[in-house]
Amino acid sequence: MRDLSHPIADGMQVYPGDPAVHIESALEFERDGAAVTRLELGSHTGTHVDAPAHTVAGGRTMQQVSLDELVGEALVLHVVGLGDGARYGLVELEAEGPLPERVPQIVVIDTGWAKHFGTSRALRHPALEAEAARELMRRGMRVLGVDTLSPDPTAAEGTTEFSVHAVVLGGDGLIVENLTGLDGLPARASVGIFPLRLGDDGAPVRAVAFDD
Known part of the structure; x- marks a missing residue:
């Protein structure tokens, strides 16, 4: 089994404008008999x-999201050689071969940016x-996973451009951000989120x- 999540740590990076992460001891074993x-963190902290x-x-x-939606076969697309701030589309997604006409409900994109x-x-x-x-939604995707802060561009002050969010979340799908450990995964992998x-x-x- 391979972990695809970043550890949650005090002061870790968050999306610009999101709540900072604070982790501290509340009870100590020596003093209180238990640790x-x-x-303190936002709902979109780390891999989320x-x-x-x-x-x-x-x-x-999230109350209306079932675990069945987040567990199963995933299509893993490795997109390499992208530069800072690059935009990528179907040409880059098909660099290792054409996309199937029907894709699994989970599609994971590895840009190497983790x-x-x-x-x-x-x-x-x-x-x-x-x-x-x-196009991925048309072919059957319902969960988009990326190894970046967002599938949309991110600026230091945050961004108001959420065009991919509009497509996926607007289509009642889900987005998983800040995945890691995707390198070396085969084109089809069984995942659980x-x-x-x-x-x-x-x-x-x-x-x-x-x-x-």
Whole structure:
């Protein structure tokens, strides 16, 4: 089994404008007889899932998302050689071969950008073209996973451009952001994305790829 999630740590990188992550001891074993940690973080911390309610007024919340949607076969697309701020679409997604006419409900895109998580370069990640997201949805995708802060562009002050979010979340799909460990995964992999049981706009997840 391969872990596809970033660890949650005090002061870790978050999407610009999101709540900062604070982790500290609340109870100590020597003093209190038990150890308990206090957590302060946003619902979109680290590797996480976006529910439609994240950017769609009246959209489905995490309370309405079933685990069945987030577990199963995934199409893994490795897109290499992209530069800072690059846009990529169907041409780049098909660099290793044409996409099948019907894709699994989970599609994961590996840009290699996970290695920059926690640095300023993470903000300059490649971004998916909305038309490519629309085509993946037409072919059966319902969960889009990326190894970047967002499938849309990110600026240091955040962004108001959410065209891929509009396509995927607007189509009642889900987006998983900040995946890691995707390099070397085969084109078809069994994955599980397990969110905390929060009921609103999104939730941190533990994502894994299962051994065949």
